[in-house]
Amino acid sequence: xxxxxxxxxxxxxxxxxxxxxxxxxxxxxxxxxxxxxxxxxxxxxxxxxxxxxxxxxxxxxxxxxxxxxxxxxxxxxxxxxxxxxxxxxxxxxxxxxxxxxxxxxxxxxxxxxxxxxxxxxxxxxxxxxxxxxxxxxxxxxxxxxxxxxxxxxxxxxxxxxxxxxxxxxxxxxxxxxxxxxxxxxxxxxxxxxxxxxxxxxxxxxxxxxxxxxxxxxxxxxxxxxxxxxxxxxxxxxxxxxxxxxxxxxxxxxxxxxxxxxxxxxxxxxxxxxxxxxxxxxxxxxxxxxxx
Amino acid sequence: xxxxxxxxxxxxxxxxxxxxxxxxxxxxxxxxxxxxxxxxxxxxxxxxxxxxxxxxxxxxxxxxxxxxxxxxxxxxxxxxxxxxxxxxxxxxxxxxxxxxxxxxxxxxxxxxxxxxxxxxxxxxxxxxxxxxxxxxxxxxxxxxxxxxxxxxxxxxxxxxxxxxxxxxxxxxxxxxxxxxxxxxxxxxxxxxxxxxxxxxxxxxxxxxxxxxxxxxxxxxxxxxxxxxxxxxxxxxxxxxxxxxxxxxxxxxxxxxxxxxxxxxxxxxxxxxxxxxxxxxxxxxxxxxxxxxxxxxxxxxxxxxxxxxxxxxxxxxxxxxxxxxxxxxxxxxxxxxxxxxxxxxxxxxxxxxxxxxxxxxxxxxxxxxxxxxxxxxxxxxxxxxxx
Numbered sequence: 001x002x003x004x005x006x007x008x009x010x011x012x013x014x015x016x017x018x019x020x021x022x023x024x025x026x027x028x029x030x031x032x033x034x035x036x037x038x039x040x041x042x043x044x045x046x047x048x049x050x051x052x053x054x055x056x057x058x059x060x061x062x063x064x065x066x067x068x069x070x071x072x073x074x075x076x077x078x079x080x081x082x083x084x085x086x087x088x089x090x091x092x093x094x095x096x097x098x099x100x101x102x103x104x105x106x107x108x109x110x111x112x113x114x115x116x117x118x119x120x121x122x123x124x125x126x127x128x129x130x131x132x133x134x135x136x137x138x139x140x141x142x143x144x145x146x147x148x149x150x151x152x153x154x155x156x157x158x159x160x161x162x163x164x165x166x167x168x169x170x171x172x173x174x175x176x177x178x179x180x181x182x183x184x185x186x187x188x189x190x191x192x193x194x195x196x197x198x199x200x201x202x203x204x205x206x207x208x209x210x211x212x213x214x215x216x217x218x219x220x221x222x223x224x225x226x227x228x229x230x231x232x233x234x235x236x237x238x239x240x241x242x243x244x245x246x247x248x249x250x251x252x253x254x255x256x257x258x259x260x261x262x263x264x265x266x267x268x269x270x271x272x273x274x275x276x277x278x279x280x281x282x283x284x285x286x287x288x289x290x291x
Numbered sequence: 292x293x294x295x296x297x298x299x300x301x302x303x304x305x306x307x308x309x310x311x312x313x314x315x316x317x318x319x320x321x322x323x324x325x326x327x328x329x330x331x332x333x334x335x336x337x338x339x340x341x342x343x344x345x346x347x348x349x350x351x352x353x354x355x356x357x358x359x360x361x362x363x364x365x366x367x368x369x370x371x372x373x374x375x376x377x378x379x380x381x382x383x384x385x386x387x388x389x390x391x392x393x394x395x396x397x398x399x400x401x402x403x404x405x406x407x408x409x410x411x412x413x414x415x416x417x418x419x420x421x422x423x424x425x426x427x428x429x430x431x432x433x434x435x436x437x438x439x440x441x442x443x444x445x446x447x448x449x450x451x452x453x454x455x456x457x458x459x460x461x462x463x464x465x466x467x468x469x470x471x472x473x474x475x476x477x478x479x480x481x482x483x484x485x486x487x488x489x490x491x492x493x494x495x496x497x498x499x500x501x502x503x504x505x506x507x508x509x510x511x512x513x514x515x516x517x518x519x520x521x522x523x524x525x526x527x528x529x530x531x532x533x534x535x536x537x538x539x540x541x542x543x544x545x546x547x548x549x550x551x552x553x554x555x556x557x558x559x560x561x562x563x564x565x566x567x568x569x570x571x572x573x574x575x576x577x578x579x580x581x582x583x584x585x586x587x588x589x590x591x592x593x594x595x596x597x598x599x600x601x602x603x604x605x606x607x608x609x610x611x612x613x614x615x616x617x618x619x620x621x622x623x624x625x626x627x628x629x630x631x632x633x634x635x636x637x638x639x640x641x642x643x644x645x646x647x648x649x650x651x652x653x654x655x656x657x658x659x660x661x662x663x664x665x666x667x668x669x670x671x672x673x674x675x676x677x
Contacts, residue, residue, distance in 0.1 A: 014526070014537075016537075017537060047520060047521065047522040047524070048520050050519045050520070052366070062526070062528075063526055063528060063537070063538065066524050067524055068369075068519035068520065068523070068524055068525055069524075069525070069526045069527070070366070070369065070519075070526075070527050070528075071526070071527070071528035071529060071530065071538075072362060072365075072392065072529065073362060073388055073389065073392055073529055075358075076358060076359065076362045076389070078359075079326075079354060079358070079359035079360070079362050079363040079366070080362045080363065080365060080366035081366060082352070082354075082359075082363055082366065083324065083326060083352070083362070083363030083364055083365065083366030083367035083368075083370065083374075084366035084367065084369055084370045084519060085366075085370070086324065086350050086352060086363075086367060086370070087323075087324050087350070087366070087367035087368075087370030087371060087372040087374070088367075088370030088371055088372075088518065088519055088520050090520060091370070091519060091520050108355050108356060108358075108359075109355065109358075109359055112354070112355040112359075262352075266350070270345045274345055274346070277345075277346060278345055278346075279345065279346055279347055279348040280348065281323065281348055281349065281350045282348050284370070284371030284372060284518065286521060
C-alpha cells in the first residue's frame with residue numbers, strides 16, 4: 001500500500017499563510033480545495049493564471065493561492081480583472097469572491113462584465129450572508145432567514161444569481177454546493193478551459209453566522225441538507241433555479257454557449273473599421289531588467 | 292503625423308485643446324491602456340484616446356461607472372501597461388477609494404481631473420479649482436501622492452507625460468488637475484520628436500522569483516516592480532501588508548508601511564516639486580496661483596507692475612507635494628502673498644500655514660463658474676502694499 005504523505009493541493013497554496021482565517025465548518029476552504037484540484041488537472045502554466053478577489057471571507061481566497069493574486073476593493077474585483085486581462089491577454093484570469101461582494105456592492109460590474117463577455121471565470125461562494133462583518137442580510141438571503149440586520153427575518157426578493165448572469169449574457173453558468181466536491185472540481189476545470197464570461201455559484205455553509213443564527217446546526221448537518229435537497233438538472237433554464245429557504249437546490253451546468261469575448265469583439269471591429277491601419281495591442285513582453 | 296505610426300508620438304506643431312493635449316501626452320509617455328466613464332468637461336480626453344489608441348497599439352475600455360474605471364487601470368498596470376483614467380468632479384469623488392488602493396498597493400497610474408464647479412453635479416460645463424484639497428486628502432487614511440496643475444494645452448501635454456514619469460519613479464498615483472478652461476481652450480502645442488522626450492520606464496526587478504518581495508524597497512523608498520504572468524506569483528492587497536505583500540495587522544507592520552508610503556514623497560520633495568517663479572527679486576508682493584487662474588493673474592501682475600508695484604509671481608506646477616520650502620523662504624522677504632483661486636479658499640490655506648504669520652496671506656476667492664476679473668486680483672495686490 002502506498003502512503004501519500006503530501007497533500008496534493010499544498011503546492012497550489014501559500015502554506016506559510018496557513019491556518020486560514022476561515023471558521024471550522026466554513027465552505028470556502030472546500031471550494032478552494034476543489035479549485036486547486038482543478039488547477040492540478042488542468043495542465044496550465046500556473047505562472048499565467050491570475051486570481052482576483054474582492055472583500056469579505058471569500059475575498060481572502062486570492063491571498064491563499066500561490067498564483068499572481070490580487071485582493072482588491074469591495075465589489076470591484078471584476079473591473080480590476082477586466083483591466084488585467086485586457087492589458088495582459090495571455091493570462092487566464094479568475095475572480096473569486098462572495099455573494100455580497102459580487103452581487104450587491106459589485107452587482108453593476110457583474111452584469112456588465114457578463115454583457116460584454118469579459119474573458120473571466122467568476123467563482124461566487126454564496127453563503128447567503130456577509131460573514132466578515134458579522135452576518136448581515138445579502139441580496140441572496142432567502143425569506144425568512146434571520147440575519148443580524150434582519151432580526152425578524154429577511155423579506156426582500158433575492159437574486160437568483162445563475163438567472164441574473166445568464167440573462168446578462170454569461171456564456172457558461174453552473175451551480176454546485178460545497179457537498180459536490182467532485183462535480184465542482186470537474187466543472188471548475190471545464191470552465192477554466194473555456195473562454196468568455198463564466199460563472200460558477202457554490203452554495204456553501206457559514207456555520208458561525210448564517211447556520212447558527214437560523215438554528216440550522218453545524219457544517220456537517222448543512223452537508224446533509226445539500227445531499228438530500230440538491231437536484232442535478234444539467235441544462236435547466238437558469239431563470240428556474242432560484243433558491244427558497246431550505247427548499248431544493250437545483251445544481252448542475254445550466255449554460256454552455258460560445259460568443260465572441262470582449263477582446264475578440266474589440267479586435268474584430270477595429271480590424272473591420274481600420275483595416276491595415278489597425279495596430280493591435282501588444283502583450284507587454286517579459287520584463288526588461290532594471291537599467 | 293509622421294512619427295505617429297512608429298512610436299505613437301504626434302511630433303509637430305498642433306492646434307489642440309487641453310483635453311486632447313492630455314491624450315497626446317499620455318500616448319507620448321507610452322500609455323497604452325485607458326479606462327473611463329463619460330463626464331463633462333473631461334470626456335474629450337478619452338474620446339481622443341479611443342480614436343488614437345487603435346493606431347498605436349493601445350486599448351481603451353469604457354466602463355459602467357467611475358468605480359470600475361478607476362480600478363480597471365490598476366489591473367492593467369499590474370498586467371504591465373502604463374495606464375490612465377480621466378474624470379471630473381462627481382466621477383473624481385467616486386474614484387477616491389481607488390486612489391487609496393493605488394497608494395497602498397503602490398500602483399503607478401495617472402488620474403486626470405478636469406475640474407468643474409461643485410459640490411455634487413454643480414456646474415458641469417464651467418470651470419473651478421474646487422477639488423484641490425480632495426486631490427490631496429480625498430481618500431481615507433494617510434498617504435501621499437503627486438498632483439500637477441497645467442495652465443495651458445502645451446503644459447497639459449508636458450505635464451501629463453511628466454505625470455507618467457513621476458508615477459513610475461515613485462510608484463504612486465499621479466493626478467493631473469486640469470480645469471474646464473484649460474481643458475477646452477485651444478492653443479499651439481509643440482510635440483517634440485520621440486527621441487527628444489524623457490520617458491521613465493517601469494523599474495522592473497532584477498531579482499528572481501523566490502528572492503523578490505514586491506514591497507521590499509531594499510533599503511530605499513520605492514520597491515522595484517514585476518507584472519502578473521512572469522512567474523513571481525506575487526500577492527497584492529489593499530490590506531496593511533508586509534514586504535511580501537501578505538496581510539499583517541500588527542503595529543510595526545502598519546507603521547513601517549505607512550512611514551515608507553509617506554517618506555517616499557516627503558524625502559524626495561526637492562526632486563518632485565515643480566514651480567514657475569517670475570520677478571521674485573525685490574518683490575514686495577507675490578501672487579501664488581495655479582492652472583487657469585495663473586493666466587488671469589498675469590494680466591493683474593502686469594498692470595500692477597506698470598503702476599510701479601514690485602510684484603512677483605509664484606506659479607504652482609505641483610500642488611502636492613506643496614513647495615513648502617520655497618514659500619517659507621519667500622514669506623521672510625515679502626509683505627504679502629496674494630492667492631487667487633477658483634474656490635472659496637483651498638491652496639491659500641497651505642500658503643497661510645507655511646507663511647506662518649511672517650507675512651500677510653490675502654485670499655482672492657472666486658466662484659460662480661467663471662474665471663476672475665483681473666481687476667479683482669489687481670485690487671488685492673494694491674491692498675497688499677498699502
